[in-house]
Amino acid sequence: MDFTFDDQQLAFRDAIRKFLMVEAAPEMLREVWETHSGRSAELRGKLADQGLTALSVPEEFGGIGQTDLDWILVHQELGYYAIPDSLTDTAYLAVYLLNNMPCDLAFKRQWLPRIAEGRARVAVGHPLNPLVSDAEMADLLLLWHDDEVHALTREQVKLTANASIDMSRRLFRVEWTPSRDTRVCPASPGRELWDGVLNRGALALSAQLLGLTHRMLDLGVDHAAQRKQFGKPVGSFQAVKHHLADVAVKAEFAEPVIHRAAYAVANEWPQRATFVSQAKLMAGEAARLSARHSIQVHGAMGYTWEADLQMFVKRAWALDSAYGDSIFHKQRVAGQVLGVDARLGPGESFAGGIERPMKGIQYG
Amino acid sequence: MRLEYTDKQNRFRAEVREWLREHVPREPLKSFDTEEGFAQHRAWERTLSTAGYSAVTWPKDMGGRGTDLVEWLIFEEEYWSAGAPLRVNQNGIFLLAPTLMEYGTEIQKRMILPRMATGEDVWAQAWSEPGAGSDMAAIRSKAVRDGDHYVITGQKTWSTRAVFADWAFGLFRTEEGSQRHHGLTFILFPLNLPGITRRPIRQLNGLPGFAEIFMDDVRVPVAYRLGEEGAGWNIAMATAGFERGLMLRSPARFQQTARLLAELLRRHPDRAAADPSLCDAVTQAWMGAEAYTLATYRTACRLAKGGHIGAEASTNKIFWSELDLQMHETAMRILGARGELMPEAPDAAGTGQWLDGFLFAQAGPIYAGTNEIQRNIIAERMLGLPR
Numbered sequence: 065m066d067f068t069f070d071d072q073q074l075a076f077r078d079a080i081r082k083f084l085m086v087e088a089a090p091e092m093l094r095e096v097w098e099t100h101s102g103r104s105a106e107l108r109g110k111l112a113d114q115g116l117t118a119l120s121v122p123e124e125f126g127g128i129g130q131t132d133l134d135w136i137l138v139h140q141e142l143g144y145y146a147i148p149d150s151l152t153d154t155a156y157l158a159v160y161l162l163n164n165m166p167c168d169l170a171f172k173r174q175w176l177p178r179i180a181e182g183r184a185r186v187a188v189g190h191p192l193n194p195l196v197s198d199a200e201m202a203d204l205l206l207l208w209h210d211d212e213v214h215a216l217t218r219e220q221v222k223l224t225a226n227a228s229i230d231m232s233r234r235l236f237r238v239e240w241t242p243s244r245d246t247r248v249c250p251a252s253p254g255r256e257l258w259d260g261v262l263n264r265g266a267l268a269l270s271a272q273l274l275g276l277t278h279r280m281l282d283l284g285v286d287h288a289a290q291r292k293q294f295g296k297p298v299g300s301f302q303a304v305k306h307h308l309a310d311v312a313v314k315a316e317f318a319e320p321v322i323h324r325a326a327y328a329v330a331n332e333w334p335q336r337a338t339f340v341s342q343a344k345l346m347a348g349e350a351a352r353l354s355a356r357h358s359i360q361v362h363g364a365m366g367y368t369w370e371a372d373l374q375m376f377v378k379r380a381w382a383l384d385s386a387y388g389d390s391i392f393h394k395q396r397v398a399g400q401v402l403g404v405d406a407r408l409g410p411g412e413s414f415a416g417g418i419e420r421p422m423k424g425i426q427y428g
Numbered sequence: 429m430r431l432e433y434t435d436k437q438n439r440f441r442a443e444v445r446e447w448l449r450e451h452v453p454r455e456p457l458k459s460f461d462t463e464e465g466f467a468q469h470r471a472w473e474r475t476l477s478t479a480g481y482s483a484v485t486w487p488k489d490m491g492g493r494g495t496d497l498v499e500w501l502i503f504e505e506e507y508w509s510a511g512a513p514l515r516v517n518q519n520g521i522f523l524l525a526p527t528l529m530e531y532g533t534e535i536q537k538r539m540i541l542p543r544m545a546t547g548e549d550v551w552a553q554a555w556s557e558p559g560a561g562s563d564m565a566a567i568r569s570k571a572v573r574d575g576d577h578y579v580i581t582g583q584k585t586w587s588t589r590a591v592f593a594d595w596a597f598g599l600f601r602t603e604e605g606s607q608r609h610h611g612l613t614f615i616l617f618p619l620n621l622p623g624i625t626r627r628p629i630r631q632l633n634g635l636p637g638f639a640e641i642f643m644d645d646v647r648v649p650v651a652y653r654l655g656e657e658g659a660g661w662n663i664a665m666a667t668a669g670f671e672r673g674l675m676l677r678s679p680a681r682f683q684q685t686a687r688l689l690a691e692l693l694r695r696h697p698d699r700a701a702a703d704p705s706l707c708d709a710v711t712q713a714w715m716g717a718e719a720y721t722l723a724t725y726r727t728a729c730r731l732a733k734g735g736h737i738g739a740e741a742s743t744n745k746i747f748w749s750e751l752d753l754q755m756h757e758t759a760m761r762i763l764g765a766r767g768e769l770m771p772e773a774p775d776a777a778g779t780g781q782w783l784d785g786f787l788f789a790q791a792g793p794i795y796a797g798t799n800e801i802q803r804n805i806i807a808e809r810m811l812g813l814p815r
Binding site (some may be wrong): 065066067068070108133281285287288296297299300302304305306308310311312313316317318319321323324327328331335341345346379393397398401402404406408409410411412413414 | 429431432433434437470498502504505506508509574612645652666679680683684687693694700707708710712714715716718719720721722723725726727730731733740743746747754804805807808810811812813814815
């Protein structure tokens with residue numbers, strides 16, 4: 065039993081943190097927001113230089129073959145800096161699909177090295193999300209159809225842009241016609257793979273939500289320490305302190321839940337779906353509270369476009385319902401906790417607990 | 429990261445489970461806040477100690493098993509799963525002992541710990557005074573040096589377990605005219621010394637779980653002082669850190685409550701159907717208990733690698749105390765009109781335990797430093813907000 069990350073993982077996390085601190089200042093985010101594509105080729109290039117696009121691509125395809133656990137730390141940082149990029153969809157979710165699909169080797173050889181080098185963007189259309197992120201710039205779209213995986217190029221689909229409150233998101237309705245030619249994976253392994261995408265998508269967003277929680281908390285703390293009223297910093301008043309302390313408590317307890325979920329996914333624990341949903345719920349709760357309380361301690365500034373807080377708040381609101389909203393995830397957890405043969409209680413927190421077989425989720 | 433138990437840890441779990449199956453009393457003990465129940469619980473501590481189970485993390489020669497913190501968590505998981513009795517000596521074992529290990533002399537450890545392990549000495553805490561609750565630095569009780577004794581005068585109050593306990597530990601002002609946290613000294617004292625009067629205070633459940641302790645020229649040997657004279661505040665803060673931080677409320681307690689809560693709801697499907705928010709509340713309870721467990725495992729592993737408990741101890745205290753309230757409020761909602769029935773009421777049908785827990789949960793956000801104080805600590809020491 066060792067619930068700590070190793071030095072190498074932490075060192076990589078620290079390096080990414082330092083890199084993003086320099087490269088992803090709020091002013092830069094605002095600039096990217098205002099562009100049509102909402103994406104920066106320069107930023108993507110730098111993310112690739114850091115090895116992030118290659119993170120889970122196997123070494124034989126030019127990647128560095130890291131696991132879900134390494135991603136979880138990276139995603140916390142991507143959340144903290146609200147990175148506007150399709151990195152998660154391309155380098156984590158699409159790579160997971162490509163790695164595990166029983167498709168022909170040529171297809172993998174075509175895409176995995178390009179992804180690793182940062183030369184391809186891939187959009188992933190999971191049925192739980194009504195729209196597809198980053199479809200417009202995608203070189204490849206991996207789309208769900210009756211549990212099959214279909215691969216299409218941008219030319220094969222019709223896109224309609226949908227604006228999000230989070231201006232760093234680029235969402236599209238995708239219309240397309242499935243055919244034998246577009247199908248790259250049949251429903252039989254496809255079903256399990258789409259579940260894997262769902263768990264990883266939810267995991268990635270949980271970690272980003274935790275990062276956002278910390279960012280909004282930090283902004284709230286900074287503002288409360290500087291803004292003076294009644295002759296002293298508003299952060300010296302207990303009512304303000306307690307708002308921020310409550311957020312710190314939520315963040316502190318969401319984190320190990322997220323880390324366990326990542327470990328459960330990486331090691332294919334039978335309870336992984338429940339643990340992932342718990343992570344998404346707790347991260348969402350922390351992020352929502354952080355948004356609300358940080359706006360509150362910002363006072364009128366919290367309601368302005370000018371204060372940087374808005375960028376993180378809006379992203380938190382948007383991500384909270386992606387890859388399964390709270391109703392979806394609560395049902396998954398409740399189905400386990402309230403089941404007749406539920407294994408919960410002392411001693412059931414780690415591997416070894418045998419989960420009641422879940423009734424399959426019907427998408428679409 | 430490796431979130432699997434080792435073979436050694438699994439063997440330890442199996443051994444503890446087997447022992448508890450044989451030894452946990454079939455009939456629940458009476459409350460340790462009655463004279464009879466106190467004696468029963470003291471006897472149970474003695475039984476536990478025969479296997480080194482009353483304080484598993486202590487060294488073997490002090491009466492423990494020399495386990496690490498992960499094994500302690502495993503022990504606690506088995507203990508709560510087995511429905512074993514509450515621990516009458518927890519103020520001693522989980523609060524004083526860790527402090528004693530760090531600040532006590534070798535003689536003090538040998539004098540105190542083995543007798544604590546066997547339940548021969550049951551310990552009470554004596555922090556609060558009528559004018560010093562949350563503001564503990566307002567302590568006024570005095571200890572005046574007289575040769576190799578301190579002469580103690582003053583009053584302590586809301587002292588948990590002090591009605592029937594044998595010893596107590598607390599802070600006393602040893603420096604005349606000293607202010608706030610200066611000039612305080614940590615002193616251990618037997619509760620049967622001449623000059624000590626104890627007056628029971630009935631708690632919400634009607635039982636004398638607290639006492640007032642009046643001290644009138646009580647002579648306590650200087651050898652019972654813990655740490656240096658005047659260093660009491662820092663030592664007490666270390667104790668408070670253990671209290672909030674790790675060992676006072678083991679996560680298994682809340683996991684067991686969450687499990688029982690899920691069972692309670694399953695036995696009342698009509699209630700769940702009438703108000704689906706009950707399902708939500710039970711799910712929340714399970715998630716809270718799991719989160720607390722995982723956070724504790726993480727802290728235990730971090731400590732094993734040389735880390736320290738800092739201000740995050742305050743987040744623990746808030747989290748488990750609010751979780752405990754949420755769980756018991758949910759139970760009371762499920763029970764509805766039966767919820768008010770005392771455990772001994774003929775029609776309570778075993779549900780009275782929830783009322784007991786509900787009452788006790790009211791104290792959680794207050795003892796070991798109120799949650800308001802914890803939030804101040806988090807804001808000032810973790811987040812760096814101005815005082």
